[in-house]
Amino acid sequence: MDWADSQEQASFRTAVRQFISEDLPGRYRPDKAGPTTWGHDRHSDDAELKQTSDRWVKALADRGWIAPAWPREYGGAGLSPMEQFIFNHEMADARAPQVGGQEIAQIGPAIIIHGSDDLKREYLPQILSGDTNWCQGFSEPGSGSDLASLQTRAERSGDDYIINGQKIWTSNAHHADYIAMLVRTDPAAPKHRGISFLLLDMKSPGISVRPLVNMGWAHGFNEVFFEDVHVPARNRVGEENRGWYVSVTLMDFERSRIRQAVSARRELSTLLEYLTTEAGQQKSRLAKSVTLRHQVADRATEIEVAFNLAFRVVSMQAKGVVPNYEASMLQMSIFEANQRTAHTEARIFGLYTNCWDEETEWAPRAAMPAQRYVSSVSATIAGGSSEIQRNIIATRGLGLPRG
Ligand SMILES: Cc1cc2nc3c(=O)[nH]c(=O)nc-3n(C[C@H](O)[C@H](O)[C@H](O)COP(=O)(O)OP(=O)(O)OC[C@H]3O[C@@H](n4cnc5c(N)ncnc54)[C@H](O)[C@@H]3O)c2cc1C
Numbered sequence: 001m002d003w004a005d006s007q008e009q010a011s012f013r014t015a016v017r018q019f020i021s022e023d024l025p026g027r028y029r030p031d032k033a034g035p036t037t038w039g040h041d042r043h044s045d046d047a048e049l050k051q052t053s054d055r056w057v058k059a060l061a062d063r064g065w066i067a068p069a070w071p072r073e074y075g076g077a078g079l080s081p082m083e084q085f086i087f088n089h090e091m092a093d094a095r096a097p098q099v100g101g102q103e104i105a106q107i108g109p110a111i112i113i114h115g116s117d118d119l120k121r122e123y124l125p126q127i128l129s130g131d132t133n134w135c136q137g138f139s140e141p142g143s144g145s146d147l148a149s150l151q152t153r154a155e156r157s158g159d160d161y162i163i164n165g166q167k168i169w170t171s172n173a174h175h176a177d178y179i180a181m182l183v184r185t186d187p188a189a190p191k192h193r194g195i196s197f198l199l200l201d202m203k204s205p206g207i208s209v210r211p212l213v214n215m216g217w218a219h220g221f222n223e224v225f226f227e228d229v230h231v232p233a234r235n236r237v238g239e240e241n242r243g244w245y246v247s248v249t250l251m252d253f254e255r256s257r258i259r260q261a262v263s264a265r266r267e268l269s270t271l272l273e274y275l276t277t278e279a280g281q282q283k284s285r286l287a288k289s290v291t292l293r294h295q296v297a298d299r300a301t302e303i304e305v306a307f308n309l310a311f312r313v314v315s316m317q318a319k320g321v322v323p324n325y326e327a328s329m330l331q332m333s334i335f336e337a338n339q340r341t342a343h344t345e346a347r348i349f350g351l352y353t354n355c356w357d358e359e360t361e362w363a364p365r366a367a368m369p370a371q372r373y374v375s376s377v378s379a380t381i382a383g384g385s386s387e388i389q390r391n392i393i394a395t396r397g398l399g400l401p402r403g
Contacts, residue, residue, distance in 0.1 A: 152167065
């Protein structure tokens with residue numbers, strides 16, 4: 001199989017590489033910097049750090065590369081799936097921070113396809129500027145995998161909706177200016193048909209955010225409570241009670257997860273490099289265990305399989321075919337490969353893996369094994385658990401009965 005770039009793709013790749021080499025601030029280049037450091041700078045009170053983060057946002061914005069998939073008329077770059085793939089590949093390879101998350105991948109596209117002209121005018125430029133933070137209020141206690149069973153209620157009152165209920169696992173809600181959320185507007189309708197999609201200002205009276213600290217002591221997600229919160233009905237995206245269909249709107253943007261595939265490959269090669277150093281050899285149990293060496297070989301194979309599935313998904317998109325169960329195969333294989341790599345790494349370093357403090361000389365790779373072990377747990381839950389991906393593969397992909 002030949003994955004080589006065509007001439008046009010190769011010149012686009014060169015342009016992206018050149019952009020990164022000229023415009024990516026030096027602060028985001030070292031291996032432990034990248035996206036995390038940019039995220040930190042963005043919220044920093046230090047004017048110099050904030051300026052560095054803004055410089056990167058502006059460099060991307062000038063080329064429309066904050067939203068590579070959005071149509072040009074809405075300020076995106078209108079890149080083809082293959083160009084997006086190349087762009088994401090190069091950005092991930094350089095660990096260059098991506099600006100915007102859900103708001104670029106899902107919320108903006110939902111507004112572009114289903115939103116009124118007023119919503120487009122008001123929100124799209126703010127999203128593209130990178131100045132506003134968004135969060136996604138979908139999951140509720142009791143409604144995660146079975147999202148359509150959500151209970152947060154929005155009742156119409158004149159020109160407003162009044163919202164009461166609770167969301168959970170809301171990533172970034174503590175930094176967010178806006179929330180895009182699903183609410184129940186018709187409790188009597190079948191569950192998928194009584195849901196609407198709303199955009200809310202997080203400063204609206206009646207919203208409270210309570211932190212959820214994860215098992216790695218990090219505060220990434222939250223519970224969000226709504227008590228008689230008023231939102232103008234014009235902030236609804238799409239028709240009333242059709243919000244479910246708005247939420248599953250995915251533009252024809254790149255779904256190859258090439259970023260994750262590239263970073264899985266990089267993580268493994270960084271680990272292998274470390275294992276050749278004196279410090280690495282001292283702490284590693286690899287020399288004594290053929291089983292561990294085989295596990296490393298398994299991980300390398302799984303990561304290559306995921307990498308190739310990424311190519312498969314993007315080549316389907318390039319031909320205009322919408323990946324279905326193939327995207328689930330990819331998501332499951334990449335996140336499980338990552339999780340298993342973290343587990344193998346933990347076994348390689350044995351008790352040294354318990355060192356959590358990056359500064360201590362006992363910690364291998366500045367405590368990365370411990371941190372990766374802990375953070376890899378949630379990867380097979382967020383955005384649709386591995387079990388749900390397996391359901392999709394089994395039923396839609398293999399035609400097995402639903403049970
Ligand atoms: C890091 C992280 C960030 C997140 N960020 C957000 C966010 O920003 N906004 C947001 O709205 N949500 C967010 N979530 C929530 C996420 O979408 C849910 O956790 C996910 O959909 C699973 O739902 P649940 O936690 O309620 O688990 P449940 O749905 O209760 O599932 C519990 C277990 O049962 C299994 N299971 C459930 N149904 C089936 C089935 N039909 N067949 C087989 N097994 C099944 C699941 O796989 C899982 O192992 C985040 C989650 C994580 C981990």
